[in-house]
Amino acid sequence: MKIRRKYLFYLLAFSSSIIAALISGIDVILEKYLKNPFVFGLSIFYFGLLIAVFFTIFFSISYKGKSIGERTIDPSFKKIRLLKKEELKYHILAGAGNAILTFGYFWLLILIRDPSLVLPFSQVVILYLVIIESITEKNTPTLVEIQSSVIVTLGAILGSISLSGTINLESLAIVFLIVNPGWVLQSVYQRKLKMMRINNKSNDAINIRMWNVAFACFFTIVFVIVYDLYTGTSNFVESLNAFVNHFGLLTLVGIGAFFSYVFYIRALGIGKASITQAVKSSIIIFAIPVSIALAYFGFIDPISTDPVLILIRFSGIILMLLGLISFALTLTKAYIFIKMRPGYPIEVTMQKLWDINGVDRVTAVAGDYDFIVKIRTRTLVKGYERILRKVESIEGIKQYKWQSVLKEWENI
Amino acid sequence: MISAYILIHISPGNTEKILAEIRKIDNIVKISVVAGEFDIVARVQVKSLERLLKATDKIQMIKGVNKTTTQVIEKEITL
Known part of the structure; x- marks a missing residue:
């Protein structure tokens, strides 16, 4: 259920x-x-x-x-x-x-x-x-x-x-x-x-x-x-x-x-x-x-x-x-989908993403994207100031997409 | 155990029906309705790639689902 x-x-x-x-x-x-x-x-x-x-x-x-x-x-x-x-x-x-x-x-x-x-x-x-x-x-x-x-x-x-x-x-x-x-x-x-x-x-x-x-x-x-x-x-x-x-x-x-x-x-x-x-x-x-x-x-x-x-x-x-x-x-959740340039070690980037306050989960994936990051923040403004700015500053990130979560279900 | 994210594009006007169908699928552990390029992000946990294929197949069979992109999880850090 x-x-x-x-x-x-x-x-x-x-x-x-x-x-x-x-x-x-x-x-x-x-x-x-x-x-x-x-x-x-x-x-x-x-x-x-x-x-x-x-x-x-x-x-x-x-x-x-x-x-x-x-x-x-x-x-x-x-x-x-x-x-x-x-x-x-x-x-x-x-x-x-x-x-x-x-x-x-x-x-x-x-x-x-x-x-x-x-x-x-x-x-x-x-x-x-x-x-x-x-x-x-x-x-x-x-x-x-x-x-x-x-x-x-x-x-x-x-x-x-x-x-x-x-x-x-x-x-x-x-x-x-x-x-x-x-x-x-x-x-x-x-x-x-x-x-x-x-x-x-x-x-x-x-x-x-x-x-x-x-x-x-x-x-x-x-x-x-x-x-x-x-x-x-x-x-x-x-x-x-x-x-x-x-x-x-x-x-x-x-x-x-x-x-x-x-x-x-x-x-x-x-x-x-x-x-x-x-x-x-x-x-x-x-x-x-x-x-x-x-x-x-x-x-x-x-x-x-x-x-x-x-x-x-x-x-x-x-x-x-x-x-x-x-x-x-007041809880806001979002996914950030990240594409990397070649030549940047996965482990190092993962750790940099994980060190950002508000990041709940960092996942390295195989497919169109390289990382999927799950965010939890109390305000969207803070989401930009505290999270996106820091993501942008990580070396090797080619492109990212922010997708706000509107509703979520989970297995009990 | 294999975990993956399935990113789902749907046609407008079918969200509630599609969500109800996705919620019935066994191996899906989390469903997020999102605003942006995709419409729904589903997290799947399966024992084999064959079962991942079955789960993806079930999602694609739902009327109103236009496209799915599967991202298999290689490594994860979580709270």
């Missing part, structure tokens, strides 16, 4: 948000039974790992020459596999990011029982990603991307703001220095893993998720055991008891988290981490019906009807939607 790539990206990111919003509701119910955040977090990781292994094995079952996972979830997936040597470093970093993020969240819960006033600031992670990308990514963020990211971030903060809960300098420091960097570490290295070629094919989201949760689980267990030994508590043993006592709800959370992350990782393979994260922040909108349902059944306090708070949140959601629409509508 072929679908427009842009739609696929938004479909994946929004699906991930919807599932995450649903499991956040189950989290709230579970918190009623598992008051200790260490026990709660660890037991979720145990189930996360078990469910990830179970589904990865299930999706590996082959049917008419293709695995179920390849047919339904990710076309890059073949079967469950061990890690390649080159992936190990990235998995350790992504797993550590997941564990650091979880650790920061636990710390917040211990420090202030209700962190709802500081947690909206975790949305600033989008801006962290923009900064990281401007340093590390080949395609540095454009002005439109920075503007839209700021709009979405501010919208997400306002959209999820709470007037209850505690705020202090220490809790804000935990969000800005531990929770957000942990999430950045996880997102950046999951994207690097998704962009890797394994056995000449794109890396698949299912194996990435399974190994990420395995590393995160391992790091968290080590941390909790060290913490227990240091403080004399028995969080690790209690987490094993919780594993047995709350099987049903924890299984639901594990299943939800698995699919939410698999979709998120697949989206990371299409769009930049900052833009994927910006779309994922729509969880704030999808969490509204979940909160209403939880309040209706008495799991949380009734939702505030304070008109000021409603106005602030509504404004935040509008801002966020405007930012997301701006991301969706």
Whole structure:
């Protein structure tokens, strides 16, 4: 089945948000039974790992020459596999990011029982990603991307703001220095893993998720055991008891988290981490019906009807939607077809073309043309200034043709 | 695995019908409607040259397709 790539990206990111919003509701119910955040977090990781292994094995079952996972979830997936040597470093970093993020969240819960006033600031992670990308990514963020990211971030903060809960300098420091960097570490290295070629094919989201949760689980267990030994508590043993006592709800959370992350990782393979994260922040909108349902059944306090708070949140959601629409509508793609003069080495020209910012793919071809270059840019003016001028300056190029892409479909 | 770009010229007024037909072809992994000298750029991924020929043939059989140019990929750098 072929679908427009842009739609696929938004479909994946929004699906991930919807599932995450649903499991956040189950989290709230579970918190009623598992008051200790260490026990709660660890037991979720145990189930996360078990469910990830179970589904990865299930999706590996082959049917008419293709695995179920390849047919339904990710076309890059073949079967469950061990890690390649080159992936190990990235998995350790992504797993550590997941564990650091979880650790920061636990710390917040211990420090202030209700962190709802500081947690909206975790949305600033989008801006962290923009900064990281401007340093590390080949395609540095454009002005439109920075503007839209700021709009979405501010919208997400306002959209999820709470007037209850505690705020202090220490809790804000935990969000800005531990929770957000942990999430950045996880997102950046999951994207690097998704962009890797394994056995000449794109890396698949299912194996990435399974190994990420395995590393995160391992790091968290080590941390909790060290913490227990240091403080004399028995969080690790209690987490094993919780594993047995709350099987049903924890299984639901594990299943939800698995699919939410698999979709998120697949989206990371299409769009930049900052833009994927910006779309994922729509969880704030999808969490509204979940909160209403939880309040209706008495799991949380009734939702505030304070008109000021409603106005602030509504404004935040509008801002966020405007930012997301701006991301969706400003991307321009094009092909440049290039003919070369004889006597210029292909490898050298390919590298020169690849070094141009905005170039997504350089292909050496046999036929009428010598190279086909795929471009992604936010504005056509930038396409001329930043790309065509540089193409023109490459030695040996005889002729080039710019063909703007109007619509595009791709295999799911 | 052989990958190739097929550059397609079509007669005006048939774009939607032609696109619907091209989308049905198995080995085509990406279709771009473009503005310029060509009208559609299709990326094909096949196991052999014979299958590339079949894919090209299927495209040429679609009513409204005037001309195709196949560019076989020799090397690629991508994100």
